[in-house]
Amino acid sequence: MATEAGREPACRTSKVKRVNAIPDRRSRAAAAAEDAGQAAHRRELLAGLRGRVLELGAGNGLNFEHYPTTVDEVVAVEPEPYLRERAVEAARNAKLRIDVVDGLAGRLAFADAAFDAAVASLVLCTVPDLDATLTDLRRVIRPAGELRFYEHVLAREPRLAALQRALTRTGVWPLVGGGCHADRDTVVAIERAGFAIQDCRRFHFRPTLLVAPAAPRVIGSARRAQEES
Numbered sequence: 001m002a003t004e005a006g007r008e009p010a011c012r013t014s015k016v017k018r019v020n021a022i023p024d025r026r027s028r029a030a031a032a033a034e035d036a037g038q039a040a041h042r043r044e045l046l047a048g049l050r051g052r053v054l055e056l057g058a059g060n061g062l063n064f065e066h067y068p069t070t071v072d073e074v075v076a077v078e079p080e081p082y083l084r085e086r087a088v089e090a091a092r093n094a095k096l097r098i099d100v101v102d103g104l105a106g107r108l109a110f111a112d113a114a115f116d117a118a119v120a121s122l123v124l125c126t127v128p129d130l131d132a133t134l135t136d137l138r139r140v141i142r143p144a145g146e147l148r149f150y151e152h153v154l155a156r157e158p159r160l161a162a163l164q165r166a167l168t169r170t171g172v173w174p175l176v177g178g179g180c181h182a183d184r185d186t187v188v189a190i191e192r193a194g195f196a197i198q199d200c201r202r203f204h205f206r207p208t209l210l211v212a213p214a215a216p217r218v219i220g221s222a223r224r225a226q227e228e229s
């Protein structure tokens, strides 16, 4: 990923009409976020990737259309059955091979060093154990392979960080956000897990006022650090 000003090293609706209105409202909000800039963030996240790639928590497959053709194969892990079905549909329309499989962060059923790269996109906020998730991702990425990340993170602005902590620790944000934690210092956790940050751009993305606690975002790449001898 190209370095530019502002970067710092280490820094649809489904075909089946659903009775429940909530997913439809959510998919409208999700589509609005894509149009407001998130689709461009996904392209930035995935640009230049090569080889065999693992995507963790792929949701309904919104990243799939943005993978470059330099990628040979994507294995997309998604534990939630409804989303996994949507991801399978999205994979059928992708321009490269994408296998969608069941699985859970921190307990990935892949051999050590099985992937050239892994992608975490708006998922590290939700996994129950961030450190175990990153340690397991490091295990399945080959030495000197890449972790690409696009996540919302703990704000650097004290007042917003305090709001994120309060909303997360009272359980309000996880309740409305499907288990999401707004107060994770994810870049620090990535380094702690044995990755060296190569590129990291911090910015705010707030398609609606309601998602202000998830506005501080990072897009970046980290390389699996060499083993200590």
Ligand SMILES: C[S@@+](CC[C@H](N)C(=O)[O-])C[C@H]1O[C@@H](n2cnc3c(N)ncnc32)[C@H](O)[C@@H]1O
Pocket: 056, 057, 058, 059, 060, 061, 062, 063, 077, 078, 079, 080, 083, 103, 104, 105, 120, 121, 122, 123, 126, 127, 128
């Ligand atoms: C906000 S969605 C993001 C989906 C997709 N990555 C994207 O960028 O649009 C979070 C995703 O993480 C998945 N997820 C939640 N807990 C998980 C876990 N423990 N292991 C793997 N995926 C998980 C959810 O099922 C959901 O698909």
